[in-house]
Amino acid sequence: MMRNLQGSETLGAFSEALDLALRQQASRLLAPDSRKSDKGLRRFTIREMADICFRMNYNTLRHHLKNIPDLPQGIMEPGNRRTFSLEEIHEVQQKLFDAGKIPAPLYPNKFEGEETAKLLIYNLKGGVSKTSTAVNLAQFLAMRGFKILLVDLDPQASCSDLFDIQADLDGTPSIYDVLRYEEEGDGEARVPIADAIQATYFPNIDIIPGSISLTEFEYETASAAAKGIPFYSRISDALSLVEDAYDVVLFDTPPHMSFCVIAALYASNSMLIPLSAGMLDVVSLVKFLDLASSTLDSIEGVDPNKRFDFIRILLTRYSPNDPAQLQLSSFLRNTLGNAMLNTDFLASTAIADAGNTMNPLLEVDPSSFTRKTYDRILESLHGIALEIEGEIMTGRGRIPETEGMN
Template sequence: ADVKKYVPHRRRGEKLQVVAVVNFKGGSGKTTTAAHLAQHLALTGHRVLAIDLDPQASLSALHGIQPELDKNPSIYEAIRYDDERKPITDVILPTNFPGLELIPASLELQEYEYDTPLAMQDKNSVAGKTFWNRIEKVLQEVDDRYDVVVIDCPPQLGYLTLTALSAASSVLITVHPQMLDLMSMSQFLLMLGDILKTIRQAGGEVDLDWFRYLITRYEPTDVPQAQMVGFMQSMLASQMLKTPMLKSTAISDAGLTKQTLYEVEKSGMNRATYDRAMESMEAVNAEIRELIHGAWGRAK
């Protein structure tokens, strides 16, 4: 058999896929989605880099890294504007998953939000004028090491998120199907439209292979939620992932011990609950994996 078929590594001419996972309201399952996606891709044979861009560092915590205890470097070290900048290879850590590496978050990431406007005002700073391409640039240094990069963005549309979106080849927006979340999502999209225009005018480019909404923490028995999902599907059909991620105690219970469904001990869980959650998670991740392979031009 042709072994190459079964190894999903990028082939010549296939570009690095950078998936930005975004949401502006807490509790949407953004980090859970990013963590499980990164682990799923690693488990299915891809070389993955997960980047925690959220100063709250939940993605780092899920991989056993506590920013307040472990003095970890973050991607801030690689994109800062001063002479202390380090190569990105200095901030990448291994995880327990073969094929998955991580750049953790630290509170220092917040500094980027303050440094960037100063760098933009500095007449001598070329970097400030093109702040949005800083993550894209540092990823080029490790382009040959990975197939997919998954970025867990902070829950606000600041400079970090913009820099991630400019590096992204695809965007996944997690949405909890409730009115307030939908309203915050539509505000976000309006703001995003304006900001992308600004970046384009300044000579930057945001070029996405795909853009999808993922319904998260979905309870099919909750009638208002089901109606909300129906409404979204009628409005945004082509941009919605077909599979929603079900709300599950299996995920929240695993999270309590800083674990994902791929790590947790099944024996300590209700079997049916675990199986349902896993089936839902795998269906979501398989759909995203197909989008990534589709962007490389591979047939299903």
């Protein structure tokens, strides 16, 4: 081993070597495309369309496709399988709603006067599947027809990477450019939030990407706060200009407390706390909840009317066949009751393998896995999305408080 290393030079060399190797690996995986987004999203079967997108009986949907005029008919593929693009699916959904075939509790888009759900994915501990939860939840809700805005508040920007949007490399605006302080920065003007929103290759999902520049926001906020410049409302003020265009805003947060996270707490009206299925993670959760409570107490001092529509906890990386994890799950449910989602985010080789190829579950071909493996994790993620949808619809007043949508 070498000694007397110059840290800046050594770490810089590591960064360059890994960056080049990752680009070469991506080129091999994506060939003949140069970027993931060039390939486009896979097509979906009528069965997926009925079960995931419309929550409708399969034969009922086939009947509608056959008998209601002017509905997209998809394309016939080998094996006598008819498939649809997600754009076609959403067109079918809208026409079925207009024809009175989809009831209001199952129609995802807001009606006039309904509030945008602003959901914070929040836990200060790393490795609890925050980004995986945010991305997969966003895609399942988007499949259902919800218009989603993802806000990536993590300087590592993994959520943005999964959607093939890299503000630092592409020279495009990030959430930092929306939030920055002209007074504390280099004189450049803030970017209007509408200019920072980027459409993704996944229909119904837009994103405001994260970037390493978010670390600068922390230094600038400390300096600005010393001069009495408020920061709590920085995200909510920016969002107020665009949130009406979306049904759900999802915040993916970093694994540490920051001014940016506090501003997201102020901006959000619902919260999902991912928790890994391990006793050390539960011990850490106690400390996190205590800190989060203190932070919200400060926010409530600024805005006494601050309230959340729901706060739920999601057990992640869960293996029901592990006796220790099964016992932990029972302990949490006995202690926290309905605060726990009924559905757990299962540990799965499908998630691990999909992560290695930078693909959330809905982007991979189901035939890439054994049917049992794929169906297990699909049921898990779909169940999580349905519970969150139920919370949203309850908040909108479309379903009774006690009914839910399991």
